[in-house]
Amino acid sequence: MDIKIRQEKPADYEAVFKLIKKAFKKVEMSDHKEQFLVQLLRNSTSFVPELSLIAEYENEIIGHILLTKITIKNDQTEFNSLALAPVTVLPKYQKKGIGGMLIEQAHKKAIELGFKSVILLGHADYYPRFGYKKASRFGVQLPFDVPDEYCMAIELTTGGLHEVNGIVEYPKEFNG
Numbered sequence: 001m002d003i004k005i006r007q008e009k010p011a012d013y014e015a016v017f018k019l020i021k022k023a024f025k026k027v028e029m030s031d032h033k034e035q036f037l038v039q040l041l042r043n044s045t046s047f048v049p050e051l052s053l054i055a056e057y058e059n060e061i062i063g064h065i066l067l068t069k070i071t072i073k074n075d076q077t078e079f080n081s082l083a084l085a086p087v088t089v090l091p092k093y094q095k096k097g098i099g100g101m102l103i104e105q106a107h108k109k110a111i112e113l114g115f116k117s118v119i120l121l122g123h124a125d126y127y128p129r130f131g132y133k134k135a136s137r138f139g140v141q142l143p144f145d146v147p148d149e150y151c152m153a154i155e156l157t158t159g160g161l162h163e164v165n166g167i168v169e170y171p172k173e174f175n176g
């Protein structure tokens with residue numbers, strides 16, 4: 001399969017909206033509003049256009065990933081990081097490695113832009129294969145009342161979370 005991963009453009013927004021709606025339709029742990037979250041995040045100060053990527057196959061958009069800016073705060077200081085949310089692949093094209101391609105490409109771009117880590121709330125069986133570990137191991141807490149294993153982080157650079165600790169502050173758009 002000749003899949004192209006590239007930066008999302010405004011002309012793609014409608015197709016991406018439909019893709020996200022469709023991909024989350026049958027997902028149990030979903031509020032089925034992820035397509036609206038992406039719309040809100042694009043208009044927020046957390047948005048980094050280079051980190052909204054799409055996967056294209058035969059001129060159809062079949063996958064999308066978004067990383068947005070977040071801060072990790074403690075009493076003394078704060079650190080910049082990124083949140084991965086959401087990543088989606090059209091059901092018909094799932095389990096072909098496209099989600100992985102989007103994640104790897106988003107990491108690569110984030111490193112080029114100088115980011116050192118990514119934080120996410122997600123499936124404990126999926127993300128570790130890309131290098132994600134429990135965020136608690138780095139002293140990073142997510143502001144959600146969910147089991148520890150769903151809160152994950154990755155160091156994009158060696159020691160990217162060294163001496164970084166605190167609670168993640170998400171853009172207000174995540175509050176719905």
Ligand SMILES: CC(C)(COP(=O)(O)OP(=O)(O)OC[C@H]1O[C@@H](n2cnc3c(N)ncnc32)[C@H](O)[C@@H]1OP(=O)(O)O)[C@@H](O)C(=O)NCCC(=O)NCCS
Nearest residue numbers: 023027086087088089094095096097098099100123125126
């Ligand atoms: C999660 C998602 C992006 C993965 O995309 P994909 O292209 O199918 O992923 P890949 O092909 O890279 O990886 C497939 C592997 O991930 C596993 N996987 C996919 N979704 C998973 C989940 N929810 N929990 C655990 N494992 C999952 C598959 O079982 C498969 O495992 P295998 O390689 O051992 O067979 C896609 O399933 C999707 O869009 N799901 C609906 C939206 C969603 O839940 N997004 C994630 C939350 S933001």
